[in-house]
Amino acid sequence: MSKISNVRVRFAPSPTGDPHLGAMRTALFNWAFARKNDGKFILRIEDTDRNRLVPGSTENIIEGLRWLNLIYDEGPEIGGDFGPYFQSERKEMYLKVVNKLLDEDKAYMCDLSSEELEKIRNDQKSRGLAPGYNGFSRNRPREELEKSKKDGKPVVVRLKVPISGSIEFNDLKRGKLIFDLSKIDDFIILKADGMPTYHLANVVDDSKMEISHVLRGEEWISSTPKHLLIYDFINAKVPEFIHLPLIFGKDKSKLSKRHGANSIIEYKKQGLLPNALLNYLALLGWSPGNDLEFLTPEDISKLFEIKGLSTSPSIFDAEKLSWINGVHIREMDDEKLANIIKKEVEANSMQDIKYIDEDYLKISSLIKERIKSINEIYPLIKFFFDYELPKKDLIKCADLDNNEIESLIKKLVNDLRSLNENDKYDTQSIEELLRKNCKEMNLKVRDYLSLIRNCITGSEVSPPLFESIEILGIKETNSRLNNCLNLIS
């Protein structure tokens, strides 16, 4: 596929809460589309609603994008040629546009209050009519409205939407979409507090920032005719539109806290790898067109096509996310995983760390196929660092009594000690020793080894035993075995 030239796309969230999955997937697709076509990816903060603004959420959005490594070329803290990138800092531009619209009679002021509007709508509903603005101020003289404003009445500016006709656009994925203008109200473009509404600010900015393609959520489809109207009224070039399907929870309702984590900050805390989240998100509503499932961010940015997008909403599946996180962990280099493990140990262990890098490398290869998230690392290898004696009833072996178990462990301790004296021991010699002892006692491998495992790790589940003993060292292993001896004698 040839590249599209001069691509400029944007991710334009409102700072009204933590960045959620759906928003991040929109960001991902925008990012991928930009990268694919050697275009620019822009972050713009749409903070025109001062009431819903949540302090800190802009920072969270930025942190989220950073964590996911969705690097933007222009944005709030890094600037760019089309700034500022906070809508609240672009008020003058909107005002200029609005005034021009007013002068050209393409917009008009209205002094109806929210309460009055509400009353009108309720009245319409009760009479079985479609609720909406009734055009109250559409033909009133401008001076009258200017006076209202001077008198301190809340005055908004509305767009003069044509009474009839239709407007259409071509969604790059969904095809031609046609809307009847008579169904569209004279909607508000400038609020009484002097802030623009989304519709106005969004169009002005996309135009001024020379956005070429708008990839946004499906919830915007029905607003698109409004945007088209504004583009037309201000004589601006219309970008291409691609509407992305929504993401739902298991019960087909909008994704929320009830469905598990929704904020991507929470996913970070849950031990997810950013690349795995990206991989999963990419597969929700998009497909490279074949059976490929393991995708790195680079793969996504190379393979991304509008054609591969889906048009129907998808349901978020935490289990598949978890699975793909496991795949990404397994695909990771041992060195990289070893570093992560080290950090997890530093964060969790009470003891002094007594292992060298080589040990971490070994641990890494032992556990990489046993974990599906970073948070599972420490519980699995805790016994290396913070040993807890097993419960008494874990010191058992087939139907042997305590005396037999005691002599069995004593023998092992002795044998291990002499193995240690011979110096060089490794996984193989440890394995040979244990298997030999097991055979001599006529025990099932399974029974014998689980006794030893329980003693040494304090748990019935652990990474492979022989390797674990090697890493632990024979001295430490024997000390633990002796502790268990005390427990049953």
Next chain:
RNA sequence: GCCCCGUUAGUGUAGCGGCCUAACACGCCACCCUUUCAAGGUGGAGAUCACGAGUUCGAAUCUCGUACGGGGUACCA
């Protein structure tokens, strides 16, 4: 209510008029491997492609209708 979008196994997707008695992946079940747990391997259950008409020699694929789901209808985005 009105406007708009959508509908392939429980979930995500593939399919783009004949290769479809519908494929892959997650999940589920069984078996194999195996020192536990995993991972891996093999196999299985699970979809009359929402339903009904039509176009066509032929439809999951094209058209229309219905049902269902969702979105919008705010001085929210």
